[in-house]
Amino acid sequence: MNDFPFLLATLLAPLLGAVIIMCLPAGQHKPIKYIAAVSTGISLVLSLIIAGGYDKNLGGMQFVMSVPWIKDLGVNFALGVDGISIPMLLLTTLIGFSAIFASWKIAERVKEFFVLLLILIAGVMGTFITTDLFIFLLFYEVVVIPIYLLVIMFGSTKRVTKEYAGMKLTIYLLIGSAFLLAGVIALFVKAKALSGVASMDIAFLGTIDYSVGFQLIVFAFMAFGFGTLLSMFPFHSWSPDGYAGAPTAVSMIHAGVLKKIGGYGLIRIALTILPDGAQIIAPIIAVLAIGNIVYAAFICLSQKDLKYIVGYSSVSHMGYVLIGIAALNIVSLNGAVIMMFAHGVMAALFFAMIGNLYEKSHTRNIDDFGGLAHQMPKLTAGFMIAGLASLGLPGMVNFIGEFTIFVGAFSSFKAITVLAITGIVFTALYILKALGTMLFGPRNEKWDHLRDLKGPEMVPLLVLGIAIFVGGFFPFTLMDFINGGVGEIAQQIGLLKIGGLL
Amino acid sequence: MDLSLLMIEILVALLGLAVLITGLVLPVQHNKIVSGIAFWGMLLILAYSIAVIPESASLFNGVYQIDLYGHYFKILFLAAAVLVMLMSNRYTERFSKKSEFYGLVILATTGMMLMAAAGEFITLYIGLELMTISFYILTAYLLEDKLSGEAGLKYLILGALSSAILLFGVSLVYAMSGTVNFSEIGAAMKNQPVMLAGLVLILAGFAFKISVVPFHMWTPDIYQGAPIPITAYLSVGSKAAGFAALIRVLMTAFGPGEGLLDWNLLLAVLAAITILTGNLIALVQQDIKRLLAYSSIAQAGYILAGAAAANAYGLKGVLFYAMIYVFANVGAFAVATAVETDTGKTGIEAFAGLSKRSPMMAAIMSICMLSLAGIPPMAGFAGKFYLFAGAIQAGYLWLAVIGLVMSMVSVYYYLNVAKVMYIGEYPSEMPIKINSGAVAALWICVIATIVIGCYPGPLSELAGYAIQAIM
Numbered sequence: 001m002n003d004f005p006f007l008l009a010t011l012l013a014p015l016l017g018a019v020i021i022m023c024l025p026a027g028q029h030k031p032i033k034y035i036a037a038v039s040t041g042i043s044l045v046l047s048l049i050i051a052g053g054y055d056k057n058l059g060g061m062q063f064v065m066s067v068p069w070i071k072d073l074g075v076n077f078a079l080g081v082d083g084i085s086i087p088m089l090l091l092t093t094l095i096g097f098s099a100i101f102a103s104w105k106i107a108e109r110v111k112e113f114f115v116l117l118l119i120l121i122a123g124v125m126g127t128f129i130t131t132d133l134f135i136f137l138l139f140y141e142v143v144v145i146p147i148y149l150l151v152i153m154f155g156s157t158k159r160v161t162k163e164y165a166g167m168k169l170t171i172y173l174l175i176g177s178a179f180l181l182a183g184v185i186a187l188f189v190k191a192k193a194l195s196g197v198a199s200m201d202i203a204f205l206g207t208i209d210y211s212v213g214f215q216l217i218v219f220a221f222m223a224f225g226f227g228t229l230l231s232m233f234p235f236h237s238w239s240p241d242g243y244a245g246a247p248t249a250v251s252m253i254h255a256g257v258l259k260k261i262g263g264y265g266l267i268r269i270a271l272t273i274l275p276d277g278a279q280i281i282a283p284i285i286a287v288l289a290i291g292n293i294v295y296a297a298f299i300c301l302s303q304k305d306l307k308y309i310v311g312y313s314s315v316s317h318m319g320y321v322l323i324g325i326a327a328l329n330i331v332s333l334n335g336a337v338i339m340m341f342a343h344g345v346m347a348a349l350f351f352a353m354i355g356n357l358y359e360k361s362h363t364r365n366i367d368d369f370g371g372l373a374h375q376m377p378k379l380t381a382g383f384m385i386a387g388l389a390s391l392g393l394p395g396m397v398n399f400i401g402e403f404t405i406f407v408g409a410f411s412s413f414k415a416i417t418v419l420a421i422t423g424i425v426f427t428a429l430y431i432l433k434a435l436g437t438m439l440f441g442p443r444n445e446k447w448d449h450l451r452d453l454k455g456p457e458m459v460p461l462l463v464l465g466i467a468i469f470v471g472g473f474f475p476f477t478l479m480d481f482i483n484g485g486v487g488e489i490a491q492q493i494g495l496l497k498i499g500g501l502l
Numbered sequence: 503m504d505l506s507l508l509m510i511e512i513l514v515a516l517l518g519l520a521v522l523i524t525g526l527v528l529p530v531q532h533n534k535i536v537s538g539i540a541f542w543g544m545l546l547i548l549a550y551s552i553a554v555i556p557e558s559a560s561l562f563n564g565v566y567q568i569d570l571y572g573h574y575f576k577i578l579f580l581a582a583a584v585l586v587m588l589m590s591n592r593y594t595e596r597f598s599k600k601s602e603f604y605g606l607v608i609l610a611t612t613g614m615m616l617m618a619a620a621g622e623f624i625t626l627y628i629g630l631e632l633m634t635i636s637f638y639i640l641t642a643y644l645l646e647d648k649l650s651g652e653a654g655l656k657y658l659i660l661g662a663l664s665s666a667i668l669l670f671g672v673s674l675v676y677a678m679s680g681t682v683n684f685s686e687i688g689a690a691m692k693n694q695p696v697m698l699a700g701l702v703l704i705l706a707g708f709a710f711k712i713s714v715v716p717f718h719m720w721t722p723d724i725y726q727g728a729p730i731p732i733t734a735y736l737s738v739g740s741k742a743a744g745f746a747a748l749i750r751v752l753m754t755a756f757g758p759g760e761g762l763l764d765w766n767l768l769l770a771v772l773a774a775i776t777i778l779t780g781n782l783i784a785l786v787q788q789d790i791k792r793l794l795a796y797s798s799i800a801q802a803g804y805i806l807a808g809a810a811a812a813n814a815y816g817l818k819g820v821l822f823y824a825m826i827y828v829f830a831n832v833g834a835f836a837v838a839t840a841v842e843t844d845t846g847k848t849g850i851e852a853f854a855g856l857s858k859r860s861p862m863m864a865a866i867m868s869i870c871m872l873s874l875a876g877i878p879p880m881a882g883f884a885g886k887f888y889l890f891a892g893a894i895q896a897g898y899l900w901l902a903v904i905g906l907v908m909s910m911v912s913v914y915y916y917l918n919v920a921k922v923m924y925i926g927e928y929p930s931e932m933p934i935k936i937n938s939g940a941v942a943a944l945w946i947c948v949i950a951t952i953v954i955g956c957y958p959g960p961l962s963e964l965a966g967y968a969i970q971a972i973m
Contacts, residue, residue, distance in 0.1 A: 070884070070959045072818070072966060073891075112857075134887070138878040145868075145877055148917060152925050163921060170917065174910035182894075182903045185887065189895045 006053070007063050007079040007129050010046040010089070011122060013039045014096065018118035026111045036100045036114040040121060044093040051086050051481070059083065059484045061131060061203075073188070074199035075134040083485025087341045087478050088128040088257070088264055094467055095256040095348045096121035099249040101459035102352040105359055106154070106247075113154060116146040117249055124253065127261050133184055133269065134200040137177075140261060144173055147250055147258075154247035158364065159305060165245025169254075172228060172238035180225025180265075183218045187273065190214060206273045206492060212280075219277030222270040223285060230262030231315045232322060233291030240311030248355025251307065252460075255314045256348035260340040263321045267333060267489065271325070275493035278328065286326035286409075286416050292319030294419065297426035301433075306357075306364040309434055310350045313390060316423060317343045323413070323420055324405040332408025333486045338471075338478055339401030342389070345467045346398055350386040352460035353379055360450050369438040369447065378453040380439045382461040387435045389468050391428040397471025397478070507559055507568045510551050510576055511615050517543040518608035525601015533600045540604035541587045544611075548580040558971065564621045564683050567750075569971035572619035574821055574964065575746040579614045582738045582828045583607060589836035589943035590731030592936065593843055603643060607735065610636035614743035618750075623672045623682040626747055627665075630711070633743060634661050637736060641728040653727025660710070660720045668707025674700035675755075684754040693763065701756060701763055708751075711744035712802045715776040725795035730842055733791060734835035737798045741805075742824045749809055749820065753972045758812070769810035770898045773905075776803030781908045784915050790838050791848050793915060794831070797874055800912060801827060807901050808889035814969065816892020821965035823889055826873065826881035826954055833870035833947030836940055837863050844934045850919055854926030860934045864923040866948045871916035873951045876909045881951050884958035 017039025021032050054062055061080035069075040081089060099117065106113050119142070126139030148170045155162030191208050192198050199205065210218075224235075231239040239259075243251045271278050296316035303309045317339070324336025357372075357379060358364050373380040389396040392403075402424065409417045453461060471478055505512070521540045528535060551573070559568045587607065594600050609632060616629025638661065642654025676682055678697050679690040709717040725733045756763055780800030787793040805827075808819035838848065840863060845852040857864035873880035886909060890902040936944075954961050 068959075069957070070962060072815075072962060073887070138883065141878045141883065145872060145917075149920070149924060152921055163925075167914065167917065171910070171914060174913055175907060178906035178910040179903070181887075182890070182899070182906050185891050185902060186894050186899060189891055193895075 005065055006046055006050050007081065008065060010043045010050065010093070011079070011125055011129065013042040013046070014118040014122040014125070018115045018122070021111060021115050021118070024111065029107070029110045032110050032114050033100070033104060036118060037097070039118065040093070040097045040100050043121075043125070044097045047089050047093040050081060051090055054081065054086055054481070056083070056480050056484055059488060064131070070134070072198060073134060074197065074201070076132050076201065077135055078132040078201065079129050080131045081129055082488065083481040083483065084264065084268060084337055084489075085128045085485070086481045087337060088260060089125065091260065091341050091344045092121065092125045092128060092257045094463055095252055095344060096125070098348060098352060098460035098463045099252045101456045102252060102355055103247070103249040104456040109153060113150065116150050120146045120150070120250070120253060124257050124261065128264060131202055132200050133188070133202050133205065136202075136265075136269070137181060137184060141174075141177055143258060144170055144177075147246070147254065150250045151242070151246045155245040155250075156247070156358070158244060159308070160241050160245060162245040165241045169238045169242035169246075172235065176225045176228030176235070178225075179221045183221030183225065186221075187218050202269060202272065210274065210276075212276045215274040215277030216280055219270055219274040219281050222274070223266065223281055226262040226265040226270060227285070227288075227322075228262070230259055230266070230318050230321065231292070232285070232318070233288050233295060233315070236292065236296065236315045239315050240308050243311040243314075243351070244305065244307040248351055248359075251351040251355070252348040255310070255351060256344040259314070259318065260344055263318075263325065263336060263340050266325050267336065267486075271328075272489050272492060282326040282328050283413070285322055286413050289319040289322035289326060290416055290419050292316055292322060293423035294426070297423050297430065300430040301426065303430075304365050304367055306354045306366060306434070307351070309366075309430060310347060310354065313427065313430070314343065314347050316427065317390070319423065320402055320405050320420065323409050323416065327409040327412035329408050329412060330483075330486055330490045332405055332412065333490070334479065334482050335401055335404030335406075335408050337482045337486065338397070338475070339405055341478060342396070342398040342401040342468075342471060345464045345471075346386050346389040349382060349460060349464040349468070350390070352464070353382040353386060356453065356457055361447065366434050366438050370444040371439070371441045372444075372447060372450075373439045374443040375447050375450050376452040378458070378461065382453070382465070383435055383439060385465050385468060387431045391431050392424055395472045396468050397475070398468075399472060400475040400479075504559070507556050507561065508566075509554075510547060511612060511619075513547050513550070514544075514580075514608060514612045514615065517547065518605050518612060521601055521608060522605035525599060525605065530599060536601045537587070537591065537594065537604055540608060541584070544580060544584050544587065544608065548577070548584055551577050551580055560621065564685060565625050567619050567621040570968045571750070571971035572615075572746070574968035575618035575742060575824075576615050578742055578825055578828060579611050579618070579739055582735060582742070582832065583611045585828070585832045585943050585946065586731050586735045588939045589734070589832065589839055591939040593729065593731055593839050597643070603640065606636040606640050610640070610735070610739065614739055617743045618746035620747065620750075621684055623676075623684075626751070627669065627672070629743075630668075630747070631665065633740060634665070634711075637732070637740060640732045641724055641736075643729055643732065647727070649727040650729065651727075653724045656720055657724045664707050664710035664717070667703050667710075671700045671703025671705075671707060674703065684751060687755040688757050698763055701765060702768075704751065705765065705768065708744055708748040709772065712741050712748070712806070713799050714772050714802055714806060715779040715799065718776070718779070718799045721799055722792045722795040725798070726789060726791045726848075730791070730835055730839045733794075734832050734839075737794070737835075738828045738831050741798070741802060742828070745805055745809065745820060745824060749817065750972055752809070753812065766810050766812055766896065769806055770893070770901050773803045773806035773810055774901050776800065776806060777905050777908045781912045784912065787915065788850055789848050790841075790850055790853070790919070793850070793919070794834060794838070797912065797915070798831065800908065801831075801874060804886060804889055804905055804909070807893045807898070807905055810901070811889075811892035811896035811898065813892050813895050814966070814973065815888050815895055817969040817973070818962060818965045819885060819888030819892050821968055822958070822962055823885035825961060825965070826885050826951065829947045829950040829954075830870045830873035830880070830882060833866055833944060833951065834874070836943050836947065837867040837870070840934055840936045840940060850922055851926070853919060853923050855928035855931070856923040856934075858931060859928065860936070863934060863936070863944070866944050867923065868920045869948050869951060871919060872913075873955065875913045875916050877913065879952060879955045881955035881958065883955060884962070888962065
C-alpha cells in the first residue's frame with residue numbers, strides 16, 4: 001500500500017468528528033448526528049480497506065507507523081495491525097457505526113452524548129491498533145470516564161439506579177486496571193534491567209527471558225486486570241448491572257468491543273510476553289471459566305429483564321473465550337479470537353434491538369410482551385438473528401467460534417471442555433424461552449401502537465446481521481487473518497500445533 | 503561573585519516589597535494598580551526565568567546552590583503564583599486592601615525559592631520561615647470569618663511546633679557532623695544512632711509541611727478556613743517547596759540510605775500510609791475544600807513514593823508530578839473559587855447542575871480532577887507512571903500496588919463531584935460569572951493538563967536534566 005496513514009486516519013476520524021461537534025451549537029441535533037455517522041462511517045470504510053489491503057501471506061504487523069513519544073520510557077506512538085487486531089478493529093468500526101444509529105432518537109443533551117460516544121469509540125479502537133504497551137494503557141483508561149458520564153447522564157434506572165450502575169462499572173474496571181498497570185510497570189522495569197533498553201514495544205518485551213517466578217506474579221496481575229474487563233468469574237458482577245443501567249449505545253460498545261480488550265490483551269500482551277506464567281495460571285483460568293459458563297447461564301434462566309439476560313449471557317459466553325485462551329493451543333486461541341468477534345456483533349445487535357424496543361415500550365420485562373412478531377416483524381428478525389447466533393446455530397459466525405474453541409480445548413482440558421459444552425444447552429434454553437415468550441404466540445393488543453424498525457433504526461440490524469452471516473457462511477474471511485496472527489504468536493512462544501482444522 | 507545568578511530571587515523580593523509600599527502610598531481606590539503590578543511583575547519574572555537558564559554555581563561557600571534542580575522549582579513556584587493571582591482576581595475584590603495579600607503571596611514565593619536552592623540548613627530554615635509566616639497571615643486573611651481566623655491560629659501553632667522539631671533535628675545533625683552544609687554533612691556521615699534521631703526529626707518537620715500522615719491533621723482545617731486562592735497556593739506551592747528541600751537534603755546530606763539511615767524504606771512506609779489515609783478519608787467528604795485537602799494529602803503520598811525510590815525514574819516523577827499537580831490542582835481550585843464566589847458555599851451541592859450553568863467549568867473541573875486521579879489522557883497518568891516505575895525499580899512493588907489501587911479508588915470521590923455537576927439540579931440556571939483572568943487561568947490549566955498528558959516527552963526531559971544536579 002502507499003504511504004497514506006490508514007490506521008491513523010481510522011483512529012482520528014471519530015475524534016475529529018467529536019471536535020467538530022464540540023464547536024457546533026448545542027441545538028443543532030441533525031448536523032450533530034450526521035457528523036457522528038459520517039465520522040464513524042469513514043472509520044468503517046477505512047478499516048475495511050485495511051482488512052482488504054493486509055497481506056496475509058506476508059503476515060506480521062502491517063500498516064505500521066511509529067513516532068517517538070516519551071524517550072526515557074522508550075514509548076513510541078506506534079500503530080500496526082496483524083491478524084488478531086484486524087478482526088477486532090473491524091468489530092469496533094462495525095459496532096461504532098451501528099451504535100450511532102441505535103442512538104438516533106436521543107433528544108436531550110445531544111451534543112454531549114455524541115462527543116462522549118465518539119471519544120469512547122476512538123479510545124477502544126486505539127487499544128486494538130497500537131503496538132506500544134504504554135499507548136495501549138492510555139487508550140484503555142481513556143474510555144472509562146466517557147462511559148461513566150454516558151451512563152449517569154443517559155442511562156436508565158430499573159432494578160439498579162444508573163448512578164450505582166455507572167459507579168460500579170467504573171470502579172471495577174479501574175481497580176482491575178490498577179493491577180494491570182502495576183504489572184506493566186513491573187514488566188517495563190524488569191525488561192530494562194535485563195536488556196538495558198527502555199522500551200514499551202510489545203514485541204520487544206516479548207523477546208526477553210524473564211524468570212518463571214516473575215512471570216507468574218506479573219501474569220497473575222494481568223490476568224486479574226484483563227479478566228475483570230472480560231468479566232471473568234468471580235469479577236463479573238459489574239457487567240449485568242452496568243449494561244442494564246447504560247444507554248443502548250454504551251451497552252453495545254461495552255458488551256460488543258470493550259470487553260474484548262480483555263481477551264485481546266490476554267493474548268496479545270500477557271500470553272505473548274509471559275508464556276511461562278501463562279502455562280501455570282491457565283488451568284486456574286479454565287476452572288474459573290466454568291464458573292462463567294455454567295453459573296451465569298443458570299442465572300440467565302431465572303432473569304426476566306432482557307438486558308440482564310443478555311448481560312449474564314455475555315458473561316457466560318466470555319467463559320468460552322477464557323477456555324479458548326487457557327487451553328493454550330493454536331486451534332483454541334483461533335477459536336477464542338473468532339468467538340470474541342462473533343460475540344461482539346451478536347451482543348451489539350441484541351442490545352440494539354433491546355434498546356429500540358425499550359425506547360418504544362418503556363419496559364424490558366419479557367413477561368410483559370407476547371406475539372411481538374405480529375406488530376414488529378423486522379425487530380423480531382433482529383432478535384432471532386441475535387438469539388440464534390447466541391446459541392451457536394450453524395450458519396452464524398458464533399458457531400464457528402464455539403466449535404473451534406471446543407475442538408482446541410478438548411486436547412488440553414477434557415472434563416472442563418465437556419462441562420463447558422453443557423453451556424450451549426443452557427444457552428439454547430434461556431434464549432429460546434425468552435424469545436418465544438416475547439416474540440411469538442397470539443397477538444397482544446396492548447402493543448399495537450408499537451411501530452416497527454424503519455429508517456436509521458434498520459442500520460444496526462443490517463450492518464451487524466450481515467457481519468454475523470458473512471462470518472458464518474464464509475468463516476475463512478476471518479479465519480485466515482486470525483490463523484496467521486495466532487500462528488505468529490504461537491511460534492514466538494513455542495506452542496505445539498495440534499491437528500489441522502478449518 | 504556574580505549576583506546576576508540571584509537575579510530571580512532579588513527581583514521577586516523587590517517586587518514583593520514594591521507591592522507592599524505601593525499599597526501604603528496609593529489610596530485604597532487604586533487597588534487595581536497594586537494587583538496589576540503584582541501580577542505583571544510576576545509574569546515578567548516568570549518569562550525571564552524561563553528564558554534565562556543560569557549556569558550551575560555554588561554561592562557563598564555552598565550556602566546557596568544555583569542549579570537546574572532549583573531553577574525547575576523556581577519556575578514552578580512562579581507559574582503557580584501567577585496562576586493563583588490570575589484566578590483570584592475576582593475573589594480578592596472582597597478585601598478592602600489588596601496590597602498585603604499580593605505582597606505576602608510574592609514574599610511566600612521568595613521563601614519557596616530559597617528553600618529549593620538552599621545548600622545548608624540555616625538558609626533553608628530562613629526560606630521556610632519566610633514562606634510559612636507569610637502563609638500564617640494569608641490563611642487568616644478573611645478577618646470577618648471565624649473559620650479563617652481559627653485556621654490561621656492553628657497553622658501558626660502547629661507550624662511553629664514543626665519548625666521547632668525540624669530545628670531540633672538539625673541541631674542533632676550539627677552536633678554530630680559539625681556543619682550545617684548538606685554536602686559536608688554527607689561527607690562526615692556516620693552510621694550513628696544520634697544521626698538517625700536527627701534524620702527522623704528533620705523528616706518529621708518536613709512531613710508537616712508536605713502533609714504526610716501522621717503529620718497531616720492540620721491540612722483539612724486550614725484548607726477549609728483559608729481563602730480559596732491561598733488554599734490553592736498552599737497546596738501546590740508550599741508542598742512543592744517542601745519536597746524540593748526534602749529531596750535535596752536527603753540526596754546530598756544523607757546520601758543513599760544505608761544501614762541505620764535507611765530513609766528510603768521509611769519514606770516508602772510513610773507514603774503508603776499517606777496514600778491510604780488521604781484517599782480513604784476523602785471518600786466521605788462533603789465539602790469541596792476538605793475533599794481537595796484530603797486529596798492533596800493523598801497526592802503528597804504519591805509524590806513521596808517517588809522520593810522514597812530516589813532513583814532516576816522516581817525523582818523525575820517527583821519533579822514531573824509536582825509541575826502537573828500545579829495545573830490540575832489550581833484548575834480545580836479555580837473552579838471552586840468561582841463557584842464559591844457565586845453561591846457562597848463550598849459544599850459539593852453547590853456544584854449541582856454546573857454542567858448546565860457553565861459547561862466549560864464543569865468540563866475543566868472534571869478534567870483537572872481526573873488528572874489528579876491519574877486517568878489518561880490527563881497528565882496525572884504519565885506522572886504516576888514515572889513515580890511508580892521508580893518505586894518498583896527500587897523494589898517497592900507493594901507500594902506501587904497500593905498507590906495504583908488507591909488512585910483508582912480516588913476516582914470514586916472525584917467522580918462524585920462530576921456526578922453532581924452533570925446530573926444534579928440547581929435552583930438557578932444562570933451561568934456563573936467569571937472574569938477574563940480566571941477564564942485564562944482555567945484554560946491554561948486545562949490545556950497544560952491535556953497537552954502534557956498526551957505528550958509528556960518534553961516536560962519529562964526537562965525534569966530529567968533537573969535531577970542530574972542532585973543525583
